[in-house]
Amino acid sequence: MEFKHYTEKTLDEALKKAAQDKGVSVEELHYTIVEEKSGFLGVGKSVEIEVYCEKDVENFLISYIQQYFDNAQLDGTVTLENDHGFYRITVDTSNNGIMIGKGGKSLQSFNRLVKAAASAEFKKRVGVLIDVNGYKxxxxxxxxxxxxxxxxxxxxxxxxxxxxxxxxxxxxxxxxxxxxxxxxxxxxxxxxxxxxxxxxxxxxxxxx
CATH class of the missing domain: 3.30.1370.50 (R3H-like domain)
Incomplete structure (x- = not known):
């Protein structure tokens, strides 16, 4: 995904715009200042930020896993529970053996893959636990x-x-x-x- 950018005269205005756009409070936003211009005597002053919220992380995780299933031509549905920033994901699929593997090794590797992808995408450590058909x-x-x-x-x-x-x-x-x-x-x-x-x-x- 691409982080959405917002440019306003002040940081507060940019955050309020982002919060309104995403339908969340300002406190729920995670942001990085991309560029800040002081202008001349206040003229041309602006702040550009890139922003995401927890819902963006959730959507990324569900989309990433669903795309994996589609590419591998496997059936599967994904549900997610956000436990205070730790993402518990349940996968229902008829391909238990493939997804879980001997002693859960395949599931363990898949969990690491998804966790690494999300952490790289959002530039922070993202906690993920994936369960397949109640195996965990x-x-x-x-x-x-x-x-x-x-x-x-x-x-x-x-x-x-x-x-x-x-x-x-x-x-x-x-x-x-x-x-x-x-x-x-x-x-x-x-x-x-x-x-x-x-x-x-x-x-x-x-x-x-």
Missing amino acids: EDRYEKITRMAIRVAKDVRRTKIDASLDPMPADERKAIHNALANMENISTQSKGEGSQRHLCILYSPGKEVE
């Missing part, structure tokens, strides 16, 4: 059950345990599941694709 929710339930079993063993034996490498969202799901477990804490270790969660015996840990 099922996955969270499975890995948290496993982690609870491991945590109980750690608490019984007092020996720390390391889980297999997994993406950040899955590590977070386990961390949340064990957050209030007595004498148990979690810590991420490793770099890149080898980043994994350790379940640690932590006697005396305070639980809310």
